[in-house]
Amino acid sequence: MATSIGVLQTRPLSTYLQHELSKRYTLFKFWEVPPDRRREFIGKHSDSIKAVVGNGVEGADTELIDLLPLLEIVSSDSAGLDKIDLEKCRERGIRVTYTPDALTGEVADMAILLALATARRICEADRYVRSGEWKNNGDFKLSLKFTGKSVGIIGLGRIGSAIAKRAEAFGCSIGYHSRSQKPNSTYKYYPSVTDLASNSQILIIACALTHEIHHIVNREVIDALGGNGIIINIGRGSHIDEAELISALADGRLGGAGLDVLEHEPEVPDQLLRHDNVVLSPHVAASTVETRQAMADLVVGNLEAHFSNKPLLTPVI
Numbered sequence: 001m002a003t004s005i006g007v008l009q010t011r012p013l014s015t016y017l018q019h020e021l022s023k024r025y026t027l028f029k030f031w032e033v034p035p036d037r038r039r040e041f042i043g044k045h046s047d048s049i050k051a052v053v054g055n056g057v058e059g060a061d062t063e064l065i066d067l068l069p070l071l072e073i074v075s076s077d078s079a080g081l082d083k084i085d086l087e088k089c090r091e092r093g094i095r096v097t098y099t100p101d102a103l104t105g106e107v108a109d110m111a112i113l114l115a116l117a118t119a120r121r122i123c124e125a126d127r128y129v130r131s132g133e134w135k136n137n138g139d140f141k142l143s144l145k146f147t148g149k150s151v152g153i154i155g156l157g158r159i160g161s162a163i164a165k166r167a168e169a170f171g172c173s174i175g176y177h178s179r180s181q182k183p184n185s186t187y188k189y190y191p192s193v194t195d196l197a198s199n200s201q202i203l204i205i206a207c208a209l210t211h212e213i214h215h216i217v218n219r220e221v222i223d224a225l226g227g228n229g230i231i232i233n234i235g236r237g238s239h240i241d242e243a244e245l246i247s248a249l250a251d252g253r254l255g256g257a258g259l260d261v262l263e264h265e266p267e268v269p270d271q272l273l274r275h276d277n278v279v280l281s282p283h284v285a286a287s288t289v290e291t292r293q294a295m296a297d298l299v300v301g302n303l304e305a306h307f308s309n310k311p312l313l314t315p316v317i
């Protein structure tokens, strides 16, 4: 039976997670409240809301945290923490949990999938067959090889390492940029992202988003990668200066891009849609039935641990 503990869910997540939360807590579905009624809604329920459940798109920002005096924990259904005001949580002693590891393999698979799809132009090829052009116009254009390419990874963390392992199986050489060199890694470390790009044919963004690396992939990095280069982003949209990416694609200064995340998602610039060498997916790198369930179990497990005074399963704070 649900307890009187109030949990504020910021946006629709999996049906399974919503069901598991409703069984245990009094669930407030924040996304169903019109934006102009949200303050009033919170005011009405703030004496029971002790937890916020969000994800990498909508977490717990300063404004929301300030409206919740009894907030004890933010349990995020994501590995990225950039939508949570961590500083504020630290100040207020609010616990924060997330779902790393549960999604690592899935997101790494997606990075390889996007790299293959972009290099081999598989979405464009699919459209070619469906539209009847194959029959009418003959053979499809040649694509680029993925096997054996030099792959540069920005962020050799959990997901970056899993991508490297997969790319190695395709005979790719691996270079990386992170805040620090990994002493146990045999991959080549580049302290500069531009140098990493100069020495890569495929550049994959797999790092966390912080203020310092907003637009870490800028014009200089794109030009260092070069006209046959491919950029893959499964990190966050703001890692790339999207205007520069679009300009490079338009000028032929970039070979292609595979993007699971966009700077102003779900807004998609028309200029990106015009390019056949761009493969897009709607922020779904971790969205398989199996992984979403594992993530949901962690979100609920962390809340249960917190409210029964047990150690958190995956604490950030």
Ligand code: NAP
Binding pocket: 078, 079, 080, 081, 100, 101, 103, 104, 107, 154, 155, 156, 157, 158, 159, 160, 177, 178, 179, 180, 181, 206, 207, 208, 209, 210, 212, 213, 234, 235, 236, 260, 261, 283, 284, 285, 286
């Ligand atoms: P992780 O294990 O914490 O790894 C994060 C990596 O980012 C580390 O290698 C870290 O470098 C690097 N990094 C952080 N700040 C940096 C900076 N200022 N300069 C250079 N590198 C920096 O996290 P993860 O589990 O691999 O996840 C990585 C990110 O993927 C998440 O934060 C999230 O944004 C994104 N993600 C996206 C999806 C999706 O659906 N598309 C799903 C899950 C996650 P050091 O190793 O040197 O500290």
